[in-house]
Amino acid sequence: MDRDQLRSALEFYRDIGIESLYKRTPSAVALRVPAPVESSSLANTIQEPMPIIEIPSIAPAGDTLSKISADIGDCKRCRLCEGRNKIVFGSGNEKASLVFVGEGPGADEDAQGFPFVGRAGQLLTQMIDGTASKEGINISRPDVYICNVVKCRPPENRAPQPDEMEICGQFLFRQLMAIQPKAICALGATAAKAVLGTKEGVTKLRGNWHKWNDIPVMVTFHPSYLLRPYNQNAKREAWEDLKKVLHFVYD
Ligand code: SF4
Numbered sequence: 001m002d003r004d005q006l007r008s009a010l011e012f013y014r015d016i017g018i019e020s021l022y023k024r025t026p027s028a029v030a031l032r033v034p035a036p037v038e039s040s041s042l043a044n045t046i047q048e049p050m051p052i053i054e055i056p057s058i059a060p061a062g063d064t065l066s067k068i069s070a071d072i073g074d075c076k077r078c079r080l081c082e083g084r085n086k087i088v089f090g091s092g093n094e095k096a097s098l099v100f101v102g103e104g105p106g107a108d109e110d111a112q113g114f115p116f117v118g119r120a121g122q123l124l125t126q127m128i129d130g131t132a133s134k135e136g137i138n139i140s141r142p143d144v145y146i147c148n149v150v151k152c153r154p155p156e157n158r159a160p161q162p163d164e165m166e167i168c169g170q171f172l173f174r175q176l177m178a179i180q181p182k183a184i185c186a187l188g189a190t191a192a193k194a195v196l197g198t199k200e201g202v203t204k205l206r207g208n209w210h211k212w213n214d215i216p217v218m219v220t221f222h223p224s225y226l227l228r229p230y231n232q233n234a235k236r237e238a239w240e241d242l243k244k245v246l247h248f249v250y251d
Contacts (some may be wrong), residue, residue, distance in 0.1 A: 009121035035081045044198035065094050068174045072151065078167045080160070090147030090175060097182040098144045098249045101125070101172065103190040103222060104160050110153035118225040127223070131242045137250045147175055149194040159190055169194050176212065182249045183240070184215055188222030206241055218245045
């Protein structure tokens with residue numbers, strides 16, 4: 001395709017509301033992608049072609065967490081790089097049977113470079129360790145793997161935007177493909193949206209099994225939501241969800 005053909009193809013995509021194109025290497029395999037990027041109205045007068053953001057191949061053969069981390073490098077693929085201190089890749093057992101997916105790093109995580117280390121993280125640890133011990137399941141937090149949809153802290157702790165979720169979500173999907181857990185637990189609406197591609201809220205999704213690439217997915221409340229004092233019912237429901245997940249994975 002010559003330059004003029006490329007320009008008219010890009011203008012066609014722009015006219016139908018697609019603002020960004022992602023170039024993948026030929027070995028990329030099709031995976032579920034998060035909710036589509038919202039299109040905004042573009043001025044007809046804009047003449048410059050859209051930027052093409054290069055992202056790595058999804059799940060290349062022999063992918064490992066260390067390769068994914070190396071591919072992320074000093075990532076500047078989305079605007080969230082601007083305010084971050086540390087990229088929060090994920091932590092835990094690289095061969096875990098259970099992966100928890102949260103939304104994105106907060107202030108503590110951004111400072112330390114590890115996921116779920118602040119107040120919400122302490123609650124998550126209590127939930128995993130406490131539920132496992134009550135249910136007679138011999139695991140604790142280091143036995144699972146924990147990561148987020150976006151690896152850099154969104155400013156003011158806002159929710160990640162659809163394009164940020166789409167770009168960074170490729171790394172999440174590679175992490176999930178590399179680990180191949182027996183189940184995934186999506187914490188909160190952003191994780192549910194990224195993994196299941198749904199706009200349904202947590203209240204509707206929780207308590208039942210869903211699937212991502214044949215891996216069972218349980219959605220439950222994000223621990224930071226559970227920290228709010230008026231959410232006692234949600235707390236009870238989250239504990240129920242976790243019980244279900246732990247028995248499914250470890251029985
Ligand atoms: S959020 Fe993800 S895609 Fe965006 S800069 Fe950070 S690592 Fe890169």
